[in-house]
Amino acid sequence: MIHTTHAVFAAALTEVMLVSEHAPISWQAAATIAVAFVVAPVPDIDQPESWVSRHIPGASLVSKFIRHRTLTHSLLVSVLLYLVLFGLGFHIPDWLATGIFMGWVSHWLIDLVNPMGVQLFYPLPWWVKPPVPWLAIGVESPGESLIRALMRVFVTVLTLSYLLVHAPPMLQKAAGPLETYALRWVGLWTWPWLGTVCHVLHLR
Numbered sequence: 001m002i003h004t005t006h007a008v009f010a011a012a013l014t015e016v017m018l019v020s021e022h023a024p025i026s027w028q029a030a031a032t033i034a035v036a037f038v039v040a041p042v043p044d045i046d047q048p049e050s051w052v053s054r055h056i057p058g059a060s061l062v063s064k065f066i067r068h069r070t071l072t073h074s075l076l077v078s079v080l081l082y083l084v085l086f087g088l089g090f091h092i093p094d095w096l097a098t099g100i101f102m103g104w105v106s107h108w109l110i111d112l113v114n115p116m117g118v119q120l121f122y123p124l125p126w127w128v129k130p131p132v133p134w135l136a137i138g139v140e141s142p143g144e145s146l147i148r149a150l151m152r153v154f155v156t157v158l159t160l161s162y163l164l165v166h167a168p169p170m171l172q173k174a175a176g177p178l179e180t181y182a183l184r185w186v187g188l189w190t191w192p193w194l195g196t197v198c199h200v201l202h203l204r
């Protein structure tokens, strides 16, 4: 996937996570989504042609030592990152730690639908890829463009719906039937199991 697809997917996933946790409307919630958006393309630092490698000075050196979609896309690094962000007593603000973690994890999650897959259990040599070829979405393919466009719409509609659901009653009344649709849409993307997982992992 290209960097914009990763960024939008991270924003969408983080938003569903916050909605599932019934997060209050706050600058911290907005900052969490923004951080995830910015961090999401970073694991592709292992690819010399990636946006990150081309825009961060010296970043392309990493790809000389690490094969694409191996170490930076592994569960191992995700767990280590989690420990650094939440487990070692660095007192990183929740919004920042959660944003970084969600950005990173969302990256390999969506790379799993790529035909090449991901060496998720690195250093073990197994590549995890879509079970059937027609489910795979190639980098910069029409499928990727379509998914990215749909996710942009999704993020916008969910944001507006969540804001309306938490708006003052006067504003909700003025919105008329839109408020009912917003409530339904937010309800559809409130996943109690995800809220529980995030609570256990202290993601908020």
Ligand SMILES: [Zn+2]
Residues within 6 Å of the ligand: 001, 043, 044, 069, 073, 107, 111
């Ligand atoms: Zn990647």
